[in-house]
Amino acid sequence: MEDSSNQKKKQAIEDGEEDRISTLPDPILHEILSSMDLKYAIQTCALSKRWRYLWTSLPNLHFDVDLFPLPNDSKRLHQFPHFVNQVLSQRDTNSNLCNFYFSPHACDHPSFIENSLSYAISHNVQQLHLNDFNITAPKLRNLELWYDDEHWFSDYYQLDSDGLDPVPDGQKIVVSAPRLTSFKLEGRVSPVFSATSLPCLDNVDIDIRVPFNAIIERSLSLNVINMLGQLREASSVTLSLITLEVLAMQTDALKSHPSPFHKLKHLNLIAEELIQRVRSPTLTLPLNVITYLTRGSSCSDTLVVKFC
Incomplete structure (x- = not known):
């Protein structure tokens, strides 16, 4: 009887703690979820009705194929695009993005890469962290680029500002972000900025x-x-x-x-x-x-x- 009573008290305390967390405003809960691996953040939807759709409005998304826990590379490269597409398709369409980290590395799916970046741009991303891409983002404020020389001579694309159609562009990186305030580059290839001036830089x-x-x-x-x-x-x-x-x-x-x-x-x-x-x-x-x-x-x- 005593063990049962203690268990009930423990459960009541845990429930109370969960209730207190659940009453926090969305921005604070978003900060909590953003500190977690995205896969686990999504799993919080099973906690209660309060959490069911909370992850769909996360302002920060981190996609890195190297952190995708699968037993071998072939499965990782196959399932990673599926995971990203599922997350973006189920996300709240009215929620803008603050940070978008995208590093698919050896995932050789041009349409997947194009669609993922187009999604970030269309949702007014403010900080974009990329590995080996070209980008057009008129509202982008912070841009970090890392170029992996080992994979540099594969196919890259310039994103057209009108329809975001892929245009083969050899080894040239074209960046169109006239409101850019911060730019960081690590690599061998120097990007070309389409804007004649970057007044906010x-x-x-x-x-x-x-x-x-x-x-x-x-x-x-x-x-x-x-x-x-x-x-x-x-x-x-x-x-x-x-x-x-x-x-x-x-x-x-x-x-x-x-x-x-x-x-x-x-x-x-x-x-x-x-x-x-x-x-x-x-x-x-x-x-x-x-x-x-x-x-x-x-x-x-x-x-x-x-x-x-």
């Missing part, structure tokens, strides 16, 4: 990745210079020392091209210790690159050098 973080045994191509240097010219509105710029090394290959171009950042206030130079040790036993800052980056600013007041 404030933060830029560039880390050009070059394999240890690779020779830096002069064409890569020129591409980076052209890209920085399109990011000229940024006031806070972070560059890896490898990026400086790439820029230093174009001595003549640095002299002939105007300095990119006329609003520059903070320049952060980041050296990843292992990479720097492998590529060069001594640390040298190419002064011609530093001059090129800073001479165009009329309000530069801080030069911050960081070594991670």
Whole structure:
């Protein structure tokens, strides 16, 4: 009898705790669910009527095929697109997206990739985290791009701003996001921004990745210079020392091209210790690159050098 009574008390306490959580407003519950694996967040729909449709209005979605728990890669690559499609098709159509993380890696389904990104764009995504894509998103504010060189020479597409139809575009990444405020790039390929100006841009973080045994191509240097010219509105710029090394290959171009950042206030130079040790036993800052980056600013007041 005593064990039964204790069990009832324990159950009553647990029920009370569940009730208190359930009375929290949707934004707080969304924060709780967003901290969980999406699959488990969806499973909360079985808790009660209060939770049944709560997940369908989550503002943050995280899709990463590497985190998809299946026994082998073939099943993962087959079921991952199905999972993403099911989530997006059952989501509340009136709920906009704040964060959309999408990393399908080796999933070779162009229509699946196109539809997933189109969904994010059509639901006014504010922060888009991608791996190996082109994107058109007029309302996008924060964009992070990672390029995996191993898979780079597969098929990529430019998304047309009208109908989002895939257009084969070789190795060129085209970004159309005129309201962009923050841009981060890790990889070898420099995207092209379709907008003539990015007036809202404030933060830029560039880390050009070059394999240890690779020779830096002069064409890569020129591409980076052209890209920085399109990011000229940024006031806070972070560059890896490898990026400086790439820029230093174009001595003549640095002299002939105007300095990119006329609003520059903070320049952060980041050296990843292992990479720097492998590529060069001594640390040298190419002064011609530093001059090129800073001479165009009329309000530069801080030069911050960081070594991670």
